[in-house]
Amino acid sequence: MAQNFRKQIDFLLENACPGIRYQVHRDMLGTSVEEPFMKGLQQEILGQANVQKHLKAQQPDGWFGQELHGIDGMDCHILGLLNLGVEASQPCIQKAAAALTTPEIAGHHKNWFRGGEALDADGRGGNRAVTAGILSRTGAREDIPVLQEEIALSLEHMRAALKYRSLEDFSVRGKRERYYKPNARFPGANHISLLANTQSWRGEENLQMVREAVRHGYELMKDCNEYITFRKPKEYGSGFVGPFHFNWQVLAPMEEADLQEILDAPYSFRFGFWLQDITGLPDWARQSTSAWELLADCMEKGMLPERIPEKALKAFRQIAGREPDWRRKISVKCDITFAVLKACVPVLGLE
Template identity: 25%
Template sequence: MNRTLEFIFNNACPSIIYRIKKEILNHIDIDEEKSLQDQILRDKLVQEFIEKQNVNGWIDEDFHSEKGIETAIRVLSEKGILSGHPSMARMLNELEKRQDTFDKGCLFKVGKILDEKGFGGSELIRATVFTYAGIENKEFIQKQIENSLDKFRFVITVSKIEDITKQYKDKLIFVDGVKWPSIYDLRLLAFTKGWRNEKNKKMVTTSIRQLVKLSPIPDIYVLKGHQLIAPASFCMHDFIPNISNFKDRDWMMWFHRLELLSRLNVVRHISELKEQVDFLAKILEENDGLFNKKLRHYYFTKWGTYIGLALEKDWKSEKRRICDLTFRSLLILYYSEMFQKEFNKKLF
């Protein structure tokens, strides 16, 4: 057994072991899958969300918050809970039924404005949450996928940020008619497959390449009347960051963005992104197949609608931190499709 997998299988939590066997190695027998699923269901965070469900399966918290349904489905999906599990299925069923009321809370007004303005708000987030659970074959999700593709098409037409923005007081705002992708658009396309014909794949690659050229992208707001609304631009500002200047929180955003870009299958076609994946592979290669940088920031370990990557219960143990960061590294290397022929040799 290679060094990386030996370390992971000896030290990692059930979620990481399950996802590596199911998602990366594509080999897990029925009995082992059942055993790991049973262990994952006993995970403290998984249990906390399941216990919050009311009789219908809904969680009576702000939808777009760390305690609400959006985060719950994101966490359960990341942990490895299947969409057909009764608790997950009831959450998804309620989210689909509550077409006009699901986003009650902080998103209720601004989410609708962002939908109306074409930037993607409540409806985009709702669709994206379903794709966390591997579901895309619903009409309302397909509609949002088309909207997301339109936003990425628009990016290709932009040669400089100044062409799509103007000053409003001390902020930059989008001018009328602009469509612009958010982190939810990136997630939506990363976790879905049906849109991936050759034409769309080439278009998305060209669009991401343009976002690389436009980086770093400043904070840009949406104006409604006199109200400034921040679209979900988390992780969407800089596609070619200077890694040498990273603080720990920057590493989390880099991991998350690079995983999504790898899932999109665009990395190997864009040299600036290939360099980032090569850099990650080199870190593993020089450290016995492990990502052992001493990173510590709540962006990794606290789960919410935007943040959270750690599947281990905490990072009080160095081994748990290494398992989480090595797992995320493996996902990036696997989905980037850059190491298909020499995967074992390169990484382990």
């Protein structure tokens, strides 16, 4: 059901930073990025303090930060820039994508993360999954081998999910942790996200298959309160490493009490991560629209950000803050308002 977010959009266009205003125009109002005022906004974005912080981490050969995955990793910096409104076509982004796919450059950097090689070898997706995920967000051609192969692997995980009847079919409950069986196939966040951000696989048969796979995966996982980890084979050092786990519980129907529980959770990052998880969730993965409708209702009633506890607000800023300066209350409201609209508009539409 389409929503009238005009009041919130007008508020953002009047008060928000250039990065938010740009994304409202581009992603919600359908404004062409070729419009002169949009090009002007893009230049303002590149000058924002939080954007400059990322840009200063880019090395002369195009690599961002000191590693592939992590706080100072390629993924963090590139996705950070994109989330702040920097266009994927900007030279800084394209140079980074080229560095990532050029062995002579990537090999000079820490183009791996702990456990990534083992995850790749098992077929769950590790270093290669991170690389493909970055490329999928930068406008890269989908026939690049690593991207093409990770898309195929993601579809393989989806198909496999349809064969299972219980958690025990693809995971083992150890003494302390539940972990995936060797070479088990079951969708993770990397698989769902990669398919959400790519197009080449989207035939009618595949789309129907992934809808059924997510629906079935949700039925298997909706009552599971355990985190399924990954046990490294001995040749990779044994021990456990966290795979890219998908939060299946975000697919559950929501009522107001459920949202309040998220806001009041002792873990202050819960709201920010939950909002991040439901943002950009593709239509073939959604099981209901109740979460987005609830957020839209809270927004319309003026309950956000006032309803969000201070600790949860601070945690949200670390996860998804776009405003460079939170000393003004209006900046906090802009950040929350935009994040909620970014989640809701693609699902509910605009009147």
